[in-house]
Amino acid sequence: MLIAITVVVFMLMREKKANYALNQEFELEKGDLETEYSQFSKQYDEIKMTVSNDSLSHLLDKEQIKTQRLLEQLRSVKSTNATEIRRLKLELGTLRRVMVGYISQIDSLNQLTDRQKKQINEISQKYDIASKQINSLSEEKKTLNKRVTLAAQLDASNVWVEAKDKRGKRAKKVKDVVKFAIGFTIVKNITAETGERTIYIRITKPDNEVLTKNPGDTFSFENRQLPYSIRKEVEYRGEELPMVVYWDVQEFLYAGNYRADIFAGGSLVGSTSFALK
Numbered sequence: 001m002l003i004a005i006t007v008v009v010f011m012l013m014r015e016k017k018a019n020y021a022l023n024q025e026f027e028l029e030k031g032d033l034e035t036e037y038s039q040f041s042k043q044y045d046e047i048k049m050t051v052s053n054d055s056l057s058h059l060l061d062k063e064q065i066k067t068q069r070l071l072e073q074l075r076s077v078k079s080t081n082a083t084e085i086r087r088l089k090l091e092l093g094t095l096r097r098v099m100v101g102y103i104s105q106i107d108s109l110n111q112l113t114d115r116q117k118k119q120i121n122e123i124s125q126k127y128d129i130a131s132k133q134i135n136s137l138s139e140e141k142k143t144l145n146k147r148v149t150l151a152a153q154l155d156a157s158n159v160w161v162e163a164k165d166k167r168g169k170r171a172k173k174v175k176d177v178v179k180f181a182i183g184f185t186i187v188k189n190i191t192a193e194t195g196e197r198t199i200y201i202r203i204t205k206p207d208n209e210v211l212t213k214n215p216g217d218t219f220s221f222e223n224r225q226l227p228y229s230i231r232k233e234v235e236y237r238g239e240e241l242p243m244v245v246y247w248d249v250q251e252f253l254y255a256g257n258y259r260a261d262i263f264a265g266g267s268l269v270g271s272t273s274f275a276l277k
Helices: 002-048 054-076 082-152
Strands: 156-164 179-186 195-204 218-221 224-227 230-236 241-248 256-264 267-276
Touching: 002 054, 002 082, 054 082, 156 256, 156 267, 179 195, 179 230, 179 256, 195 241, 230 241
Parallel strands: none
Antiparallel strands: 156 179, 179 241, 195 230, 195 256, 218 224, 256 267
16 A cells, blocks of 8 residues: 555555646746737837838837737736637637738838839929929020010111201200101111001200100100100001101200100100200
């Protein structure tokens, strides 16, 4: 019996030792599994920082919450509950596969985003180039239109003014002047518009006062209204057109330098100055 008892005690001690070793192994396995769950949960935070898609970010939040819930279950399970630990280990494997799928989606989205950014940059560069070309063409068009406008303007040459006395002769003194004769030639211009044109002449005294019969006699020039002395309607056919117009002096004149300016089509087309003694 002593031998039998010794054998039984030995067997019990051996089984106890084996169970202790097994429990230690279960504890280590559970600890490793908890560490893996904790690290896995943290990985979601790192992944979400790379995601700008709201829908995908919401799905990652759900998976992280699920991971944290399973981690809490694992912590409450006894290390000897091999069945439950095995189930939670399988759950972790499933979570890993899901995460791999999300990482693949994120990579695809990031690659798509990179391609879209590259395409947007290329389109922006092309747009900038096109805008510069359009602006350049617009400036060229403005310059060309300006040149065409200038080329189409009338031009007055050989402008002269003669002060006359009451006998129609050239007045030698300012007190004898009763009339001004202003002569000029509208030069030939095949690019100018033909038809009826209005010519304005301004006679300016030494003090820059314009000789005019009526304060309301004005014309438009550079967004303002200027008084004129003489208005003349002419029929222009693109050919050279000599003209002489007259101004009857009813104002007081004094010695000094006078000026005659000729306008047509909103532009100054000719001018001259003359002196009265």
